[in-house]
Amino acid sequence: MGIEKEIRAKAEEYRDYTATLLSEMVKIKSYSSEEEAVCRKIKEMCEEAGFDEVYFDGLGSVIGRIGSGPKILAFDAHIDTVTTGDLSAWKKDPFSGEIDDTYVWGRGTSDQKGGAASMITAGKILKDLGYDKDYSVYFTFTVMEEDCDGMCWKYLIEEEKLIPNFAVSTEPTSCRLYRGHRGRMEMVVTLKGISSHGSAPERGVSAAYKASRAALAMEKLNSELKPDAENFLGKGTIVVSEMKVNGPSQCAVPDQAMLYLDRRLTWGEDAALAISQVKEYITEALGEEPESVTMPDYSKRGWKNTDYSQELYFPTWKIDEDHEIVKAGVSAHTDLFGKAPVVDKWTFSTNGVAICGRHKIPMIGFGPGDESEAHAPNEKNRIEDLVICSAFYAMLPYKLS
Template sequence: MKQEILRKAEEYRDYVAQTLSEMVKIPSYSGKEEAICKRIKEICEDAGFDEVRTDKLGSVIARIGNGPKSIAFDAHIDTVEIGDPDQWEKEPFSGLIADGLVHGRGSSDQKGGAASMITAGRILKDINYNGQFTIYFTFTVMEEDCDGMCWKYLIEEEKLKPDFYVSTEPTSTRIYRGHRGRMEMMVRLKGISAHGSAPERGESAAYKAARAALAMEKLNKDLQPDEDNFLGKGTIVVSQIDVKGPSQCAVPDQAMLYLDRRLTWGEDADLAIGQVKEYIGKALDCPPEEIDVTMPEYTKRGYRDYDYSQELYFPTWKMDADHPLVESGVDAYKTLWGKDPVVDKWTFSTNAVATTGRHKIPAIGFGPGDESQAHAPNEINRIEDLVICAAFYAMLPYSLEKRI
């Protein structure tokens, strides 16, 4: 089986590169994925998947096999925008294949994983997979705007809850077993307006916002890593400050701070909100309960004209190194290439905040390309990574069958 999977993956080297190139050529910003999803559906049908459908939110779900256990391989197929076009050396949607690389926006984040998934599906069909797993390949939408919401919808509305989950976000073909969670918070502060010629008559919300921002800087320094220091410390960043008053010649009476909080293992929303209240309360010399801190709600209409929403809270997750799924990933890698993989974690967040952080489905990550390519100009992916990942995805169900 090892030799057959490796042979097929190599046979499909040009196919996986061309598939990625074609996907890169189709712009697919969050909420505008209709064209790419339509094309992915056609490619999966041409590849012979047993079932291909599109959910109400817009994600494409392809299936191979009909076993009693289930595993999902996931790639989000939306991308961020290109940013400053002058920073791109090649046209961002060229999909150029050259020198062992595929160029363009989304090549690593994260259409490369999608191309390898489709290729793995072809391999599994070629070798007539008929094992213990129903294997889902999910090509999900709106991740860049709200990571995990697509899977929250699949699990809670469509009732698709696999036994195991694999994110194909870029890992440089390493096995990842966790990442920090995150949440967003909004702090609202009140002042008392007065004419700008007599600021002593008022109470400036701007100065309160300044002291609150410095309090967040102190909180960030005080945050501690998780117990085993695998995920590292949490962080907090003031990403926006907005101050308003009756006029430009007045003491401002309203201020808003927007916070990006990264959560390590053992930290959750209640803890994070309590810390913000405590630190700002001290800075402003008032009781913590008087500080107005809320967690915003995200709502967006997808390309299928369906609205869905969730609070902007994305729970932390990590798997033990000896979990059967992690061990199966290591086994699959060693079986194929005769050496131990690097086992690590992401710096950024993925759809696993929903599958694993929220719904406790065991997960690992394994994807083509480098994390550093995400959201960067001149994005690329290595064709060799695409081939490696296609083989790994095809092998993993066989390795996992030995442990369940």
């Protein structure tokens, strides 16, 4: 029996095991920065699966290793989730982890504890097969991604000095192979007016009206942004996600305003360009420059209570279709399943913004579940996807070797 047949048979043998792993994770709430309980459970799961090493890093992510080769291949899954939102929109308990013939149900099943469950099974398969090839295979179960994508990996690379030769994000791809996605950044625009009594608005300058014109300028900017030259990642976008107006009282012309902006960055766009565009379009709309356009920092503490922060800038990334890691992924999929995978990209953002966008480590994406399930009510993941992905993750180290 060839290695691909052994791996497929093992992945199928562990079908129920993998679904149960995911179910147990889903039953544990793990909102960003509140992941301690699920991290401790995942560490226990990795130890029971026979991993060679399992530990917590300084931020609280779980780091597992199998093999001791001179090169490093890392598989990543973030194990924090967003909240449930409106519970009345859920048909099932979001933390039930219910398993039926087709799906595992609950918050985080696709985004993205499904990838984590398949990673543990892949590690178990590698141990069963006695993997001892060229790679130390790391499985990282990372924290705080929903709040600040990539910061966990910025910490791993810059502080813990875990620097892979290649990486795989297990965010949901519907079992397609992804090779990039747009970056993003957040911006705060401040505007100033002049207050006056509400009975005589002509004496003041309304920051609210300035904010309204600035918001419409962002709508115009969004319509005029262009796709990347290859037209692979598509066009960048910008949206006003929050507006606030303040003044001396409810009976006064407001003298302060704030716009919060979410900017998605296609290939060739960066923070400096995005900030300059915002200033240009608002200046054109108002006839004057905004008071400021800044990029805020994220500095929330996680469950390990470690001080760490970064600016809210997440660089765009993509790698060529003929890159070694893409070819290895295509070959692994073809050997396992008799056909090449669809090669595409994500719409949303992942930890790839740090791994490949910031630190230029070649990576691909391959994960169970659908992107459309992310942050949605009645989230679920196909059990068949879990099986496919556990086989793919176990096969890839052999292909790279």
